[in-house]
Amino acid sequence: MNYRITVLPGDGIGPEVCAEAIRVMNVVGEKFGHHFIWQYGLIGGSAIRETGSAYPEETHLKCLDCDAILFGAIGDPLYDNNPDAKVRPEQGLLAMRKKLGLFANIRPVRIWPDLLHMSPIKEDRVAGADLVVVRELTGGLYFGEPRELRDNGRVAVDTCLYSVEEIERIARVAFEMAGGRRKKVTLVDKANVLETSRLWRRVVTPMAKDYPDIELDYMFVDNAAMQLIINPKRFDVILTENLFGDILSDEASVISGSIGLLPSASIGDRVPLFEPIHGSYPDGAGKNVANPLATILSAAMLLRMGLHLTAEADAVETAVEQTIRAGILTWDLNRDNPRSTSDVGTHVAHVLMGG
């Protein structure tokens, strides 16, 4: 089969980690008889520099005209400390999510037994933890209107806004995901304070009746932040709104030993997108030191969820597991004998080829 994949390498280490995922996917193609057609688009800081827009129309058209999107990272320190910047790299990511209708962000957190010792949390707490954050991605504080400065810049307003429809469609994703797992959904919110959170509970609670084999429970976000560290095994599927999901998924990534291990999928009405959850790591850019495994595992999610190629996705994950077991790892996971980004990618590709 032929598959057209749009690659958006983005900023910082994005291009390097994407190159390793592409290396691995091309081996998948050889081994399983697929042909991946790669087309590239600009996004983020690099797009601003070349076109003035963080998500150019040309990139959007490429994203619409493909089977799946592989995304690297976005973010440039040039803009981080400049609150007055007119166009920001992050706007590209948010515009893309909105325009492609990518409302569900799926972030699995998996513990690799060979890396238990790398977790900053005690091994007996994290061993066996296996959870997924289902984060709403196109609503809430990230997009609500009004958002503006008032009173000559002395007051700022953001708006947290959710509709019943927005909550229902993401909740459905979470319930269905739990069906293929340990059958438990935890709705994480701040319903003791926020009106939007109370709406989430009113909408999600009756939906559970449609999924009689799924257990639904509730947790306030401040407690969830604590439970993720002291008892991560209690979670199966965490269902939550945009900002809480952003924060909790970074926190959850820590228990696995490195944020450089965590892939994600963003799905919606159109083309699905796959990306590592880490950012652009500007200090590591161009140095061949960044961990490519999160992007390679995102490619595995792309194969599984985007193209429905299960055996191919399993093969990539097994090759990653063996690479981890062999200790062929970048500095974040191997302090004594760190390997380069391309060494790790090449090793995964080699294992996959059966060599």
Ligand code: IPM
């Ligand atoms: C993420 C990132 C983005 C977000 C940033 C870069 C806008 O942190 O994908 O989690 O906040 O959603």
Ligand code: MG
């Ligand atoms: Mg984030």
